[in-house]
Amino acid sequence: MPEITEETVKKISRLANLRLDADETARFTEHLEKVLEYMRKLNQLDTTGIPQTAHALPKQNVWREDQVLPGLDRSEALAGAPDVRDDCFRVPRIIE
């Protein structure tokens, strides 16, 4: 019984702000199910006694001191904005 249905894909694409057509939805349903299949395989591994990890790298406590450095000029910062007004990024209206 597949865990990924077209409904799941529609929900995920909505959350990810992606608009998928019917073909894409069908294709991704299949793909994601395959990914999960692989995960199910991994799940068969006996991990008793192995601590849970959030990272593959054995690094920890990587940080910098609290020091201010100059960032971008405003013109540079705004260079990639789709639209600019009053020195701000202008975006489609949000309703609140």
Next chain:
Amino acid sequence: MDQDYEIVIGLEVHVELATDSKIFCPCPTAFGAPPNTQVCPVCLGLPGTLPVLNRQVLVLAIRAALALEATPAEHTKFDRKNYFYPDLPKAYQISQFDQPLALRGIIEITTPAGPKRIRITRVHMEEDAGKLLHPGADGRLGTAGSSLVDYNRTGVPLIEIVSEPDLRSADEAYAYLIALKEILQYAGVSDCNMEEGSLRCDANISVRLRGDQVLGTKAELKNMNSFKHIRSAIEYEARRQIRVLQEGGQVVQESRLWDEEKGVSYPMRSKEEAHDYRYFPEPDLPVITISAEMCEAISQSLPELPQARRQRFRQKYTLNEYNAGVLTSSRELADFFESMVDCQAPAQAACNWLTVELLGKLNAEGRRITQSPVGPEHLAELVRMIESGKISGKIGKQVFAEMYQSGRTPEDIVAKQGLSQISDPGVLEKVVDEVLAAHPGPIAEYRNGKTQTMGFLVGRVMQASQGKANPKLVNQILKERLDR
């Protein structure tokens, strides 16, 4: 009846940490800069950039946790909270999910029924979002068909402090916030400046019939930044929910906003998918191990916290609860008071002059104790002059006003203006005799048993001495003369 219902409140408070630079990049955090002038590729979420944790954020967050009696985690990590909103350039906020910085704290608040301990669920670190500006002539968001974004605030370090649903009234919520703010300010974690948005609060509110064990359905009041507004918002929201239930309806679980002008809360119309944040570990930031040594060092550097200081003030200086509370409401004020005591001012008199005269004046002008034109040494000197009888209390007020205005020392003012109190019996007797000679009527009245006349005569003597006569001595001498 409203009395049949119990209000249940839990608070989520976001506090800006007092760092110079942002949490994951070296941009400044200073408030009030022109839009988009404190940004870099990291906080703008440009592709290919990597965040690096500011160590001071961790230090201040641990300080806050310890000051709130919470236990810092041995291992903690960051997670991505995913949602789309224009103030969030990466489309995720770096926050903490299942391994927060610290768990299980306590804040003790004062209620009419006595002290009450409010449990804190967790303290975690996260980055702030940007600021949405309001174009449109009438100032309403988005009326011009677009919104403007300033990303200066993006990446400013925050801690979120989540309480258990232990609060039972708007007043308790208010007391909790005051206590929390005091603790964080004492610990030097944040300036908690409400006007600059350094402290913001979400309130989860539900109501249930008294005696019910199950919590009612809650509504969340979002993003409030004034304690007074929070109190009225909670009161309103609780009444609204009770009314819904009384009318046979059901409370809807939703986020609401508070409209202070109209005095009502209303549901947020958000396009966001309801709370499906799909948290996952932030792959760009390695995990953090907090050593016992680090906690110990931070714990050692914490100052005496408000509650302990309040208790010590009551015992050491025999102040009442109210005065001890006022004096310890900020670390700077408590320090000012103790500096006065260090300068040999008697505690009670120091407290009176500081809280009534100086604070009265500062508050009237909207100034803080740190902006006082009168320092603790000089106020202590003034108090000593009054206590030793060098000047009267009345003259003291005059001298104080002059000190506040000019910043001159009390000694200087008293000397230059000849304000020293007259305590020389010879001089006073002369003044008393002159006054008596001029008022035969009142003397006769006094001797006929109308002893209140004494007050009138004391007043005349004080007047004749331009307020400089030692009132105690004047009374003594007058009484002697009259009873003769």
